[in-house]
Amino acid sequence: MSGLPTGWTEVELGEVWHESRARARPDAIARTDYIGLEHVEGGTNRITGAGRSDGVKSAVAVFSAGDILYGRLRPYLNKVIRPPFAGVASTEFLVFKESKALVNGLLMRLLSSSDLVAYANANSAGVNLPRISAKRLAEYRFGLAPVPEQHRIVTKIESLFARLDEGVAALKRAEANLVRYRASVLKAAVEGRLTEEWRRENPPAETGEDLLRRILAERRKRWESEQLAKFEAKDRKPPKNWRAKYKEPVAPDTSGLPKPPERWCWATVDQLAPVIQYGHTASADPSKQDGPRFLRITDIQDGRVQWSGVPGCVVSEAETEKYRLSAGNIVFARTGATTGKSYLIENHPEAIFASYLIRVGLSYLVHPRYVSAFFQSGSYWSQVERGKRGIGQPNVNARVLANITLPLPPVREQVEIADRVASAEDVVWQASNRFMGNCLTAASALRQSILKRAFEGRLVPQDPADEPASVLLERIRAERAAERKRRKPRPTQRKRQPKSRVP
Known part of the structure; x- marks a missing residue:
C-alpha cells in the first residue's frame, strides 16, 4: 500500500482491533435483547428489530453498548452494526470493543466498505453457507490514521451520511405516495369513479347485466357442444334430460x-x-x-x-x-x-x-x-x-x-378502464423502478465513495500536530510485549537431589 497520507501507517486489522469472545448460555443470563442476522439490514448499518434471549436455545455472543457486531455469515450481505444497548447476539457475529488504535465508529465504517466486503467474500469458506473466519479477517490490510484524525473522519462521515439518509427518506416517502396513488387509481377503477364522466358521454349499447347473460349463455352453449361431441365420439344418442x-x-x-x-x-x-x-x-x-x-x-x-x-x-x-x-x-x-x-x-x-x-x-x-x-x-x-x-x-x-x-x-368501459389503469401503472413504474431505483443506487454508490475517500485520507485534512499512527502502534506493541512477558509463568526450579555416595 503506497501513497498513504502523512501520519498514517499500513497495518493488519487484527493488530488494532479488540475482539471479544465472550459467550454465554441463554438460560444462564438474565432475559435481555437478542440480535440475530435477521435483525440487521444489509449495507445500511441499521438494526431493524430485536428478539429476546429466552427464545434462543444455543450459545450466544455477549456485547456491550457501543460494541461493533460484524456478520461473518454470507459477508456479501454487509451486515455491520453498533448497537446503542447491551445484549446478546448470534454467534454468527464477531464482536469488537473499542481499542486504543482504532475507534469503533471508524471500525464499523471500515467493515462496511466495499473493499473489505470484496476481501471477505474472496476469503470465505463454505459453498452454501460461506463464512469468513476471524483469523482471515484479521489479515486484511488497510491504512491506519492517527486517532485524532479518526475522530474527525467519523464526524465527517456521520454528517455526510445523515444528509444522504435524509434524501433516501424523502425518496421512500415519495415511493409510499406512489403506492397510495396506485391504490387510489385501482379503487376508483373498480368503483366506477375513474370513468364516471366517460360513461355519461359514452352510453353503451349493452349493459353489464346484458353482457353477463351473454357470457353465461355462451358458456352453456359451449358445454352442450362438448357433451354432444362426447356422445358422438362414443356413437351414443344423448340421454333424456341430459341438459339438466x-x-x-x-x-x-x-x-x-x-x-x-x-x-x-x-x-x-x-x-x-x-x-x-x-x-x-x-x-x-x-x-x-x-x-x-x-x-x-x-x-x-x-x-x-x-x-x-x-x-x-x-x-x-x-x-x-x-x-x-x-x-x-x-x-x-x-x-x-x-x-x-x-x-x-x-x-x-x-x-x-x-x-x-x-x-x-x-x-x-x-x-x-x-x-x-x-x-x-x-x-x-x-x-x-x-x-x-x-x-x-x-x-x-x-x-x-x-x-x-x-x-x-360493459365491454367498452372495461377497455377504457384498462387503458387508464395501464397509463397510471406506467407512471408509477417509471417513477419507482427507474427514477427512484436509480437515485437509491446512486445514494448507495455515493456512500461507498465517501468511505473510499475516508480510508484514502482524502475526506478530512491531516493535522501535523497529531501523533503519527506508527508511534502509537509501536507503543501498543511494546505494551503488549511487556504484558506477555509479565504474564509468562516462570519455570519452577527442581530441587537438586544430593548425589548418593557409593560405599
Missing part, C-alpha cells in the same frame, strides 16, 4: 355489497372464467432449453416475469396441451408469502404453469386487462384475506377464487 346435468357457475352474494355503478352488475370469477385449474407437478430443470418454459411462483417478481430466466421441465405432449398458457390467462399464487398475487399472461413464449399456481381462463367476452386490474385492487385483496386458510403457510384454493365477486362494466 349442466352445473351453473356460482352466482354472487350481493347482500353485503353496495349498488354497482349505472349499467354495471356484480359477477363472480366462476361466472366469467370457464377454466379454473391447478398447475402441473414437476421439477424445474434449468438445463432443459427446449420445450415449454415452466412458470413458477418465484418467477413472478414485482408483477413481471423475466422469461429468459424461467426454467424448463420434463413434460409430455399431452401434459403440455393440458397446462399450456394462453394470452389473457391470469395465474395466481395459491400458497406461501405471495398467496393471492396474480400475473396476466401477455407476450410470452410457449409455457406451462407449476402446481402452486392456479390458472384462470376468462371468457373471450371479458377484457382480461380489466379483470387483472381488479385483481390488484383492495376489494379483491379483502376477499382473499377472508378466504385464506392456514397460519404458517397461508393458501387459497380454486373454490375461494371462484367465489371472488367483482363489478362487471
Whole structure:
C-alpha cells in the first residue's frame, strides 16, 4: 500500500482491533435483547428489530453498548452494526470493543466498505453457507490514521451520511405516495369513479347485466357442444334430460355489497372464467432449453416475469396441451408469502404453469386487462384475506377464487378502464423502478465513495500536530510485549537431589 497520507501507517486489522469472545448460555443470563442476522439490514448499518434471549436455545455472543457486531455469515450481505444497548447476539457475529488504535465508529465504517466486503467474500469458506473466519479477517490490510484524525473522519462521515439518509427518506416517502396513488387509481377503477364522466358521454349499447347473460349463455352453449361431441365420439344418442346435468357457475352474494355503478352488475370469477385449474407437478430443470418454459411462483417478481430466466421441465405432449398458457390467462399464487398475487399472461413464449399456481381462463367476452386490474385492487385483496386458510403457510384454493365477486362494466368501459389503469401503472413504474431505483443506487454508490475517500485520507485534512499512527502502534506493541512477558509463568526450579555416595 503506497501513497498513504502523512501520519498514517499500513497495518493488519487484527493488530488494532479488540475482539471479544465472550459467550454465554441463554438460560444462564438474565432475559435481555437478542440480535440475530435477521435483525440487521444489509449495507445500511441499521438494526431493524430485536428478539429476546429466552427464545434462543444455543450459545450466544455477549456485547456491550457501543460494541461493533460484524456478520461473518454470507459477508456479501454487509451486515455491520453498533448497537446503542447491551445484549446478546448470534454467534454468527464477531464482536469488537473499542481499542486504543482504532475507534469503533471508524471500525464499523471500515467493515462496511466495499473493499473489505470484496476481501471477505474472496476469503470465505463454505459453498452454501460461506463464512469468513476471524483469523482471515484479521489479515486484511488497510491504512491506519492517527486517532485524532479518526475522530474527525467519523464526524465527517456521520454528517455526510445523515444528509444522504435524509434524501433516501424523502425518496421512500415519495415511493409510499406512489403506492397510495396506485391504490387510489385501482379503487376508483373498480368503483366506477375513474370513468364516471366517460360513461355519461359514452352510453353503451349493452349493459353489464346484458353482457353477463351473454357470457353465461355462451358458456352453456359451449358445454352442450362438448357433451354432444362426447356422445358422438362414443356413437351414443344423448340421454333424456341430459341438459339438466349442466352445473351453473356460482352466482354472487350481493347482500353485503353496495349498488354497482349505472349499467354495471356484480359477477363472480366462476361466472366469467370457464377454466379454473391447478398447475402441473414437476421439477424445474434449468438445463432443459427446449420445450415449454415452466412458470413458477418465484418467477413472478414485482408483477413481471423475466422469461429468459424461467426454467424448463420434463413434460409430455399431452401434459403440455393440458397446462399450456394462453394470452389473457391470469395465474395466481395459491400458497406461501405471495398467496393471492396474480400475473396476466401477455407476450410470452410457449409455457406451462407449476402446481402452486392456479390458472384462470376468462371468457373471450371479458377484457382480461380489466379483470387483472381488479385483481390488484383492495376489494379483491379483502376477499382473499377472508378466504385464506392456514397460519404458517397461508393458501387459497380454486373454490375461494371462484367465489371472488367483482363489478362487471360493459365491454367498452372495461377497455377504457384498462387503458387508464395501464397509463397510471406506467407512471408509477417509471417513477419507482427507474427514477427512484436509480437515485437509491446512486445514494448507495455515493456512500461507498465517501468511505473510499475516508480510508484514502482524502475526506478530512491531516493535522501535523497529531501523533503519527506508527508511534502509537509501536507503543501498543511494546505494551503488549511487556504484558506477555509479565504474564509468562516462570519455570519452577527442581530441587537438586544430593548425589548418593557409593560405599
